[in-house]
Amino acid sequence: MEIEDPRPIPEPVVLPPPKTEPAWDRAAVAEMELALRVRKLDLWYGAKQALFGIDLDVPKNTVMSLIGPSGCGKSTLLRSLNRMNDLIDGVRIQGQVLLGDQDLYDPKVDVIELRKRMGMVFQKSNPFPKSIYENVAYGLRIHGVKDTRVLDETVERSLVGAGLWDEVKDRLKDSALGLSGGQQQRLCIARALAVKPEVILMDEPCSALDPIATGRVEELIFELKKDFTIVIVTHNMQQAARVSDFTGFFWLGKLIEVGLTKQLFTNPTQRTTEDYITGRFG
Amino acid sequence: MTERHFDTELKCMKDGLMAMAIQVEEMIDLAIVVITKQSDAQAEQVVELDRIVDAQEVRLDCACIDLLGLRAPFATDLRFLAGCLKIIPQLERIGDHCKNIGRRGLILNRQAQVLNPDYFEKMGQAVCGMVCDSVEAFLKGDVDLANRVIKADDLVDELHHQIFGELLRQMIKDPLCIERASHLIIVNKDFERIADHATNICEEVLYILEGVNVKHPYLHQDPHD
Numbered sequence: 001m002e003i004e005d006p007r008p009i010p011e012p013v014v015l016p017p018p019k020t021e022p023a024w025d026r027a028a029v030a031e032m033e034l035a036l037r038v039r040k041l042d043l044w045y046g047a048k049q050a051l052f053g054i055d056l057d058v059p060k061n062t063v064m065s066l067i068g069p070s071g072c073g074k075s076t077l078l079r080s081l082n083r084m085n086d087l088i089d090g091v092r093i094q095g096q097v098l099l100g101d102q103d104l105y106d107p108k109v110d111v112i113e114l115r116k117r118m119g120m121v122f123q124k125s126n127p128f129p130k131s132i133y134e135n136v137a138y139g140l141r142i143h144g145v146k147d148t149r150v151l152d153e154t155v156e157r158s159l160v161g162a163g164l165w166d167e168v169k170d171r172l173k174d175s176a177l178g179l180s181g182g183q184q185q186r187l188c189i190a191r192a193l194a195v196k197p198e199v200i201l202m203d204e205p206c207s208a209l210d211p212i213a214t215g216r217v218e219e220l221i222f223e224l225k226k227d228f229t230i231v232i233v234t235h236n237m238q239q240a241a242r243v244s245d246f247t248g249f250f251w252l253g254k255l256i257e258v259g260l261t262k263q264l265f266t267n268p269t270q271r272t273t274e275d276y277i278t279g280r281f282g
Numbered sequence: 283m284t285e286r287h288f289d290t291e292l293k294c295m296k297d298g299l300m301a302m303a304i305q306v307e308e309m310i311d312l313a314i315v316v317i318t319k320q321s322d323a324q325a326e327q328v329v330e331l332d333r334i335v336d337a338q339e340v341r342l343d344c345a346c347i348d349l350l351g352l353r354a355p356f357a358t359d360l361r362f363l364a365g366c367l368k369i370i371p372q373l374e375r376i377g378d379h380c381k382n383i384g385r386r387g388l389i390l391n392r393q394a395q396v397l398n399p400d401y402f403e404k405m406g407q408a409v410c411g412m413v414c415d416s417v418e419a420f421l422k423g424d425v426d427l428a429n430r431v432i433k434a435d436d437l438v439d440e441l442h443h444q445i446f447g448e449l450l451r452q453m454i455k456d457p458l459c460i461e462r463a464s465h466l467i468i469v470n471k472d473f474e475r476i477a478d479h480a481t482n483i484c485e486e487v488l489y490i491l492e493g494v495n496v497k498h499p500y501l502h503q504d505p506h507d
């Protein structure tokens with residue numbers, strides 16, 4: 001005897017695929033406009049090769065974090081992105097770095113002009129021994145801006161952008177060296193913002209900051225990506241997970257894996273990445 | 283490969299989960315005996331054991347949250363703990379179903395059998411096998427085994443259907459057995475639900491091992507296909 005199930009079986013509810021599904025993200029990423037493209041980049045310090053065939057795409061208005069053990073070449077790559085390695089003797093570079101459509105290593109490139117398009121924030125905040133105002137206005141003055149109204153506006157906009165305005169607006173003429181570490185770091189970010197770069201490079205910007213100042217800078221990064229593209233080197237993996245959309249893992253001068261941050265930290269594709277982010281490395 | 287103190291903590295978590303699973307498997311065995319052999323002693327025992335499983339759930343949940351909060355794990359570690367958080371309640375629910383079978387057994391034991399005990403023996407063994415295998419798949423990291431358990435759920439559904447039909451037949455034949463048969467319909471459902479929980483555990487195992495969510499495949503299908 002065949003007995004029918006007394007309950008009618010409901011039609012399945014058809015929902016759109018979940019938006020966090022990796023395949024969905026990959027398709028979306030493929031359509032994003034790229035701010036920065038690194039192609040087959042090799043770099044040598046004298047006879048010692050420090051970067052091996054780096055290929056990296058950074059979509060516009062996103063945050064890319066670079067992680068990896070000390071000495072793996074993160075800072076070297078970051079410095080290659082705004083040609084700061086030019087200042088180091090014996091550096092040899094092969095390959096391409098494209099900012100928009102421009103090849104940065106094209107001999108015709110004006111390096112001063114380039115650095116305006118690529119702001120840089122360092123690990124140790126490095127304000128000049130000048131006033132808060134002059135620190136922020138510095139980049140504009142180099143580019144020949146003299147109009148005080150333009151300077152005033154830019155200084156205010158940049159300090160607001162860096163989340164520092166309320167704390168310093170009444171003492172713009174005071175020395176920048178009187179600011180706290182966290183304030184100095186945000187001042188350096190304001191200095192980078194002042195010239196309206198397209199990309200901001202940050203090399204361990206929070207490593208000397210307390211959790212509150214770190215939190216401020218991280219919130220700031222989130223705000224800044226509306227207008228800029230950010231590449232950040234960090235040793236703090238939680239920070240990379242919190243602030244970035246994409247993460248690249250470096251090891252021994254090679255980019256081992258790059259992908260969506262949420263994918264890389266929950267289910268990396270490479271064993272080395274897995275070992276590094278779970279602290280099994282060494 | 284660096285030795286991590288964290289690995290010891292994860293091992294504790296794994297051991298705790300294993301202890302909970304062993305307890306739950308024992309409860310299923312007892313539940314089978316309750317129904318097939320009409321034994322009061324076993325019925326009382328299974329009801330009592332549920333308290334231990336409940337306590338294990340609370341303790342392991344707490345340990346899991348602590349590790350997530352304090353270690354802020356990534357990758358396999360993260361997926362393992364997230365998986366634990368979801369497997370623990372499944373085991374606890376299995377315990378509840380066994381306890382319910384035990385309670386119902388205490389009522390049914392006052393009355394004559396209405397169904398050949400072989401039916402529930404077969405159903406119970408199939409279900410218990412699935413639960414054992416699901417936990418083993420988790421502890422050994424065995425993808426194939428997890429997939430086999432998910433497939434085995436079809437057999438349990440089939441048995442559930444058969445028993446339901448048989449009970450219905452009995453009730454039609456002899457309305458005096460409606461009360462007993464009704465209880466057994468619920469017992470039948472309890473066993474079937476236990477198998478569903480084993481399936482859920484295996485889906486978590488696949489997630490932990492492969493990072494792929496296999497639940498509700500229709501969500502990933504094009505509705506117009």
Ligand SMILES: Nc1ncnc2c1ncn2[C@@H]1O[C@H](COP(=O)(O)OP(=O)(O)OP(=O)(O)O)[C@@H](O)[C@H]1O
Nearest residue numbers: 045050068069070071072073074075076077088235
């Ligand atoms: N100016 C230099 N001259 C010679 N070798 C250098 C120079 N700068 C870096 N290197 C070498 O290049 C490699 C990569 O260094 P890099 O500073 O890029 O590492 P990193 O990933 O930024 O490390 P950390 O996390 O410690 O800052 C290292 O082996 C380093 O010794």
Ligand SMILES: [Mg+2]
Nearest residue numbers: 074075076203
């Ligand atoms: Mg560095």
